[in-house]
Amino acid sequence: MENENKNLIDADRVMRLAGEMGVRLIKNGAEIYRVEESLIIICESYGMEKVKIFALPTLIILRFEQNGTVYTDQFRLHSDTVNLDRLEKLNNLCRDIKDHLSIDEAEKTLAEIIGTKKYPTLISYIAYGFVGMFYTLFWGGRWIDALLGFVCAVVVRAVVLFAKKFKTNVLFKNILAGFFLGLLPYLSALLISGVMIDKIIIGVIMLLVPGIGIANVMRDILAGDTYTALLRFTNILIIGIGLAIGISVSLAFLPKVIAAGGAL
Amino acid sequence: MYYLPCLYAFLACFAFSVVFEEKRVHIMLLSAFTGSAAWFVYLAFGFLGANIKMQTVRYLFAALTVAVLSEIFARFFKTPTTVFLTVGIIPLVPGAGIYYTMANLISGNLHMFSVKGLETVACAGAVAVGCSLVSSFVRITAEFKKNKQSK
Numbered sequence A: 001m002e003n004e005n006k007n008l009i010d011a012d013r014v015m016r017l018a019g020e021m022g023v024r025l026i027k028n029g030a031e032i033y034r035v036e037e038s039l040i041i042i043c044e045s046y047g048m049e050k051v052k053i054f055a056l057p058t059l060i061i062l063r064f065e066q067n068g069t070v071y072t073d074q075f076r077l078h079s080d081t082v083n084l085d086r087l088e089k090l091n092n093l094c095r096d097i098k099d100h101l102s103i104d105e106a107e108k109t110l111a112e113i114i115g116t117k118k119y120p121t122l123i124s125y126i127a128y129g130f131v132g133m134f135y136t137l138f139w140g141g142r143w144i145d146a147l148l149g150f151v152c153a154v155v156v157r158a159v160v161l162f163a164k165k166f167k168t169n170v171l172f173k174n175i176l177a178g179f180f181l182g183l184l185p186y187l188s189a190l191l192i193s194g195v196m197i198d199k200i201i202i203g204v205i206m207l208l209v210p211g212i213g214i215a216n217v218m219r220d221i222l223a224g225d226t227y228t229a230l231l232r233f234t235n236i237l238i239i240g241i242g243l244a245i246g247i248s249v250s251l252a253f254l255p256k257v258i259a260a261g262g263a264l
Numbered sequence B: 001m002y003y004l005p006c007l008y009a010f011l012a013c014f015a016f017s018v019v020f021e022e023k024r025v026h027i028m029l030l031s032a033f034t035g036s037a038a039w040f041v042y043l044a045f046g047f048l049g050a051n052i053k054m055q056t057v058r059y060l061f062a063a064l065t066v067a068v069l070s071e072i073f074a075r076f077f078k079t080p081t082t083v084f085l086t087v088g089i090i091p092l093v094p095g096a097g098i099y100y101t102m103a104n105l106i107s108g109n110l111h112m113f114s115v116k117g118l119e120t121v122a123c124a125g126a127v128a129v130g131c132s133l134v135s136s137f138v139r140i141t142a143e144f145k146k147n148k149q150s151k
Helices: A002-007 A011-027 A032-045 A084-098 A103-114 A121-138 A143-165 A170-191 A197-205 A211-223 A226-252 A255-263 B004-019 B025-048 B052-077 B082-088 B095-107 B110-150
Strands: A049-056 A059-066 A069-076
Touching: A011 A032, A011 A049, A011 A059, A011 A069, A011 A084, A011 A103, A032 A049, A032 A059, A032 A084, A032 A211, A049 A226, A084 A103, A084 B082, A121 A143, A121 A197, A121 B004, A143 A170, A143 A197, A170 A197, A170 A226, A197 B095, A211 A226, A211 B082, A211 B110, A226 B095, B004 B025, B004 B082, B025 B052, B025 B082, B052 B082, B052 B110, B095 B110
Parallel strands: none
Antiparallel strands: A049 A059, A059 A069
């Protein structure tokens, strides 16, 4: 019996590895059905039997058996970012595990992936600026509007990061972001004549609206993850309501803009 | 000049892939290409007109383009489909619709609010349906292949 146990992989280690993997996958923007598939593959590759998993964007419950002993654990998480770089690496790691990567190697690689550096703050600010700038042009703004869109996007990014630092809730964060999103174009329109306020707001709003979320709701429903779809849908609604309140607050103070909005 | 927004969509999607922390340059370029291809398809079907029904159809075609291209690129580079889809879908988010819906609500023009709101929901729905059609088709074919192999 003891000899048999020596050849087996420690179930606790597998549980920790799989749990961390699942948490990271969801945090970096993977689809739920992919997370469930990946974790089943990992656990089965390390010899666990009867693997059952239930994953939500906020919770993973994992359960498997080894030699008739049942192991189960749950992992709480908050998903709010997308990191495609890490997602790819996690996906590769999962594929390697399927091709018989040892658990020591897998743990090491996972720790490396978690430690991957993100883009420096300056570059991410500039990227946000360019997104605002080119979407303003995309929706028919002129170059002067695009430059203001750049500034507006950078400010909105700073506001979002500020709100994140103080762990405000989703609703308040988006109200705040929406407020500055409406305020800046209006102020610049007072200084420079002929600024197209609507184009700037439309351009920069792209940074706050979860585009992939809308598509994912439908994909989750079709994949059978209705709970996930409901959670995501509620989240999108709250973001939308927050932005609407925020922009209304800044625009309601400014009757001129309201008149322009009504004419459209 | 009619297709100039495609260029802007390309540049914006490229910037967006930096926001989403993508590191490999060829993936960034291809996902930006996916986004601009979507908008190209949307514009190319411009002859259909701009009423709500036809808008929805155009968005559906554009979303199908994004989804198909993402699946192809994902197979080719052995990455998750999400990598291309997340960035490529961005030009199809009806940002203008969202804003005008909101602007009409603020100004109290409830008629235009409902028109714009329905239009926005229809477009977003078309995009969602387009993406999920392709992904469920891919999953069905994958299962079909697996069954064949196991037999």
